[in-house]
Amino acid sequence: MAWRRYGRRKFPTRNSKPLSPSCLAITHDNDTRRGAFIQITEVSLMPLPPGLTESDFSDLLAEFGQAVGSEYVYSSDEHLQGYRDGVSPLYQTDQEPVPSAAVAPANVEEVQAVVRIANRYRIPFWVNSTGKNFGYGGPAGVVNGTVNLDLKRMNRILQVNEANAYALVEPGVSFFELYRYLRERDIKLWLDVPSPGWGSIIGNTIEYGLGYTDQGQRVNFLCGMEVVLPNGEVMRTGQGAIPGSQSWQHYRRSIGPRIDELFCQTNYGVVTKMGIWLRPEPPAYLACSIMTDRNEKIIPMIDTMRPLRLGGIINNNATLYRYPFVQEGEENPDNPGGWNNRVAFYGLKGVVRQHWEHVQDAYNDAMPGTTFASNLYTTPYDLDSLGRSPDRLMAGIPSLGSSLHKTYFSMALPFDGQAAWDLILLLDEASKRHGRRYFGMAHHVETPHEMVTTSSALLRPGDDEYNQTTMRMIKDWIVSTGEQGLGPYRVSTPYMDDAMAQFSFNNHRLLRFYEELKDVIDPNGIMAPGKNGIWPRHMRENRA
Template identity: 35%
Template sequence: MIVLDAGRLDAALNRFAAIVGEEHVWRGDDAAHAYKDAMAPREPLSYAPRGAVAPASVEEVQAVVRVAGELGVPLWPVSRGKNFGYGGAAPRTGEVVMLDLIRMNRILEVNVDMGYVVVEPGVGFDDLYHYLVDNDIPLWMSAPAHTWGSVMGNALERGVGYTPYGEHASKVCGLEIITGTGELLRTGMGALEGSQTWQAFPYGFGPSWDAAFMQSNFGIATKMGLWLMPEPEHTINLAMSMERIEDLLPAVDALRPLKLDGTVQANPSFGNIIRSLAVRGPRSTFYSGTGAMPPEALERARQQAGTGHWNFSVRLFGDKQVNLINAEKVKAAFAAAVPYEFEASEWNRGEELRGSGHPTPSLGALGVVDWLGGPGGHLTFSPVSVFSGEEAWRQYTTVRAMYEDAGFDYYGGFTAGQRYLNHISMIVFNRDDEEMTGRANRLFSNLIETAARNGWGEYRTHTLFYDEVARSYDYNNGALRRWNEAVKDAVDPHGIIAPGKMGIWPRAYREAGE
């Protein structure tokens, strides 16, 4: 393990303070407690940082990076640090200084005609929502389940929202990057001085690098272009609760053709009963026993709450007449697959946004951490499934059985992409229960191993498990990992940007046995 010695650390923090001001530098316990993952299943201070610095401009970031490179002090960039379930702001190794970009929080441009926004890393979904609504801008953002995270951070981590623009990574168009040597570059058409199409054409000339800066440690993003959806004329929401667990299989197969042909452009999510119950109250409301809730208890809870074993909604956006036609197509497809009816609701432009499908600010999804009572925590396990009812069922039954064998309720669901399903499940635990957190750690490692044996890869993971997931991508003796390492060594020769992120370690760390 590479240890950041006190002399270099103090020298770096002092020089950082000269760049950004002493009030924007944190040392020792102040930094460790501010950036630890409060929801982690392991002692959070074991991988909390040694210090933190919060620059306010591109020039200050460049200056900090150059000092860090000169002194060999690793930095861990973070936008807002709200990536809960995946580690929050916490770094992979504690021997780093946090590079907190939350003060870089400007919305730099909104182009209504072209339908895009340019943001800095500290801009949150709440910020963008209020900017668009308060200024009567007829563009809609997409957002994940809770909205206090970073727009840029979520897109670069390949987060998902619930409008037709919900696959956020695919809507990124143009990044500004600071390299490991402090140099500034722009991707795509932004590489042309005076370009008029940086946020319009996502490729540029030669290799396309936007995707390479997603879930990587190759550089530090300081600006991002993101396409936004023009405000639709009308939306229809078709909600369904399914009473049988096995309804998942035919429902997935009914949805797939509708996604493939573009009838459904948003990203519906099939949520299981625990996901529905957790927003209604703690587990003790429904069951007082230990271990995973047995089937009969789940059925009683379902009846008590008036919910399904699976709950989901299909939302259609666009012209009213087209939506009405497509709604009938959706209803017919599901009527042939499952014995339930949709509950429909409509929104028309000019009405209040709530109920429209517009992602109004919410933290409701975080209620899951209160499921067991006490100081809650959670780990998010996110393997990808092909868009097949049979394969989704196989993945669901495998993962659920492992949860329940380990004594945990299965909380999860499947979010539908174009040709894939994101299977997002959460291990919810009491952080004060050492035995339970131990089981949570063991379960997560077992899930990674089992998923790999079945050919299921995770698309995101918790900071603590980066290396295990990276090793599971093992084709040709880990050829992709070796490629990532080669790129890392070339573009970050000092090895100072987020060592270990996504299992990508600089050469010095590899040689030290990280």
């Protein structure tokens, strides 16, 4: 492994601007034949990109500086600390993939330039923007020496159409920023948000992030992308492929296959614009909770919800949480608690009340003694003064969320109570093999046909032994569930290869198809190698 350790270097600057504070400026050297230069001295613990010498790396940073401005090229240990995954079980271990540099373009043309430079040097890069991606790998890649392509400067809200309920945004736009934009202009549209809400709308959506409204499976509400491909070309999907399109954010398809999800959870392109459908402000909104007192009552709770969700009575991303909330690792094994099923209704006041009464009757019939709570809100809304955090999330109001040290393994389940209970028992048995317990975590009913669970395990900063046990336990979860025909839909970076290995039908034909696409679209293998277990050819051969 090559690590940087260098002394005096010279970087050309654009328009004679000073170099980023990511380097230590020592003296200026004005050479009229070559332009303005800055001499720097730096000793770095960060690795070099694979295959590059220190001289190559200096040239690479200089070219990045010419493309985006040297003040937006970062290579010091101090600046790159923000591009490491500080809540990873691998953090500060020999296995941690550490970035070599970061570059922050301001527009699609600069993204194109950075991608073309990366191709010439054949160096890997990993894309991130304004979010933290806590628990799923943070901003860090999976290859040591990767360059981070940071899109946070691309933060424009390009269009909001109130009549047709959509927005067109760049990757640096957070949920908070779009929410404020709508409120400040008194635009009567609601958005769907995850918790926390300071992440990128594009980044969270294309990673299959979840919300809590009736648009909680947000990827189903994206409409049209602009993508920089690994060769630096720009492509627009759907109706956006028509020059001057009038329906790019109105209609999701074009002639031929719809390809937007080729750029979700993959390494086939950099999404630089995305349309997202919003929802008109409803005349009434009813936020409700359905609470049980025993862990095993998740079975009738889910089975009661299923016909209500399929029949359209409940239509938000109805989520089940542990109730009362107890911090992971502090549960009482004899009675770890019950469940809180949070549901919402949107529409006319009389209709939402009638739906809620019907739901209460159904749960009371299935589980006598169930506890209910609800809050009704009507127009004109004072959204910023809404009550409980769950009420705010189901109204599309972003929150600060939590930053606990956790690592996640999220998976798809049949919409079935017994399946959810069997999973809890399975993961508890796997956890016991590592000295831990598992009593169930959040279940999200994304659509009338789909349910997922977001399972996590705590990490202890600086406790390598504990964190390594956590890693082994989650890998055990992945294998154990795969053996039962259950698979993940989102995992943290240390487990991506393990997760992809579970999709093994017909000698891993799905993965081989992904690899065939990768080799055609990205022949140099520069874009996020290893993301979700998809590796370029030269790295597959080296790993074999």
